[in-house]
Amino acid sequence: MEVYNSSGNDDNNNSSIQVSSSEEEEMMMMMELRRGPWTVEEDYTLMNYIAKNGEGRWNSLATSAGLKRTGKSCRLRWLNYLRPDVRRGNITLEEQLLILELHSRWGNRWSKIAQHLPGRTDNEIKNYWRTRVQKHAKQLKCDVNSKQFKDTMRYLWMPRLVERIQAAASPSSSTTLTAAAAAATTAISQAAVNPHLPVIGPINQSFTPENSSTGASSDSFGSTQISPVSDLTHEYYSYPVNNNHNQDYYQVNQMSYQDSLTSPSGYFFNQGLDFQAMEVHAHNNQWFDGGDTNDNLWNAEDIWFLQQQLNNM
DNA sequence: AATGTGCCCAACCGCAAATTT
DNA sequence: GAAATTTGCGGTTGGGCACAT
Structure with missing residues (x-):
């Protein structure tokens, strides 16, 4: 193990002061x-x-x-x-997606959430949540724990994150998603746009190291295995189980977010929240870019519009 | 240029669970 | 088994910075 240069006192006495x-x-x-x-x-x-x-x-x-x-x-x-393995820098889109997802499951269990984001600390995730996510709830004048805000997150923010991740991994991009990451984003987008798809909970199916986006170990969740970062979303939102994790399979089975929204009988409309209108509005105004570090996501008009939608729920 | 405001994040605090004595 | 101590967690605070007024 590397020994660092030190100008500090590094005596190695065995005195021990125990303090309650x-x-x-x-x-x-x-x-x-x-x-x-x-x-x-x-x-x-x-x-x-x-x-x-x-x-x-x-x-x-x-x-x-x-x-x-x-x-x-x-x-x-x-x-x-x-700690040498502490990862610094901006929270990536995939990490954002995973934080939103895991928080929806576990709430403020920061330490537990951090276990699935290798290199990230509970403190960092907690800070991210408080500064970014709660800020959006505040802008919408609704409680961060309210159903309205959770729905907004799940059916708008998260799918948009997925779209951005997929866009970043498109063939024209220099970046490519691993099969696992592609599976994760596709899976979560499907679940997000169509909750009527069978969500059968975590399955005992893990990715092999070569198709996993990270090499970190997984942790137990009840009797099931949770894989790190993007793998998790695939396991959580399970579809007709198919062990063939290639891009073609997921592309064939993918229903786009937009397609779902434009379905008159879609889930969202049954909820009384006009996400189609919200989406159109969003596209026209370029307001909802997935909740990244930009602070101009929601302007005054957007917030007013969202609040009207929320009030009508 | 000075002041105000809000954001970010490192660090602290209190508490409870786990471990050691 | 009880008391003492350590560890870990979630909530909160405050300083530094950037930007707006």
Whole structure:
């Protein structure tokens, strides 16, 4: 394991001060413990110590490493920032899709959701949700947990994300989706546009490493396996089971979002929410681009329009 | 240029569950 | 088995930054 250069105190004594959470404040005073942003020196000290000794026993680690920090603070800094496999940068479209999907299933179980996004921390996902998703709910003046907002997410935002992912993977693009990712986006779009399709829950069918978009391990969900990132959506929205995960199969079976919306007997109209009109409006106004980092998704007119739709539900 | 506003995100807090003594 | 301690989780806060006024 790599040992980082450090200008910090890296003595390796075995002294251990054990602090209960109720005494943490008092200990802060006694030990003159630091809090707030970490310095580069502290980062190096912590990385070096863990490189040599491994993680765990955070309170004793903090003192042994010579850090004037609580064990809790050291753990958080390591897990959320210093860990080598922490993935930084913008949340991708596929990750956005998966966060929306998993949150709809598990709610604010950030840690559990993070397990299915390799390299992402629960803190990062939580921040994404609070800043991006809740912002849209606020714009629509509806609660983020309301059925209206969940429907908007499921039947508008998520399918649009799928469209964008597919567009990015089109032959004209330099980027190509893996078979698993294609399966995932197709599956989720089908389920999103037509909930009457059989949704039989997770199936015990996983992708092989060569057709999976990631190599991360999966986690259990009840008695079923949840695959990471885009694979999951395929397993969650199961269709006439077909183990042949090639592009042709999914293209043949794919009903486009637009096609579904224009069906007079479609599901959405039965719900009393005129998604067709919303979609037309959306296309005319270029407002709904999938909920990415752009902040001009919904202008005042769009929000007014959506609110009218929501009020009529 | 100064001030206000909102967003982003790292870090903290309190609590509960798990583990150790 | 009980108490002490550690770990992990979800909620919240506050500083820095960008942009608008």
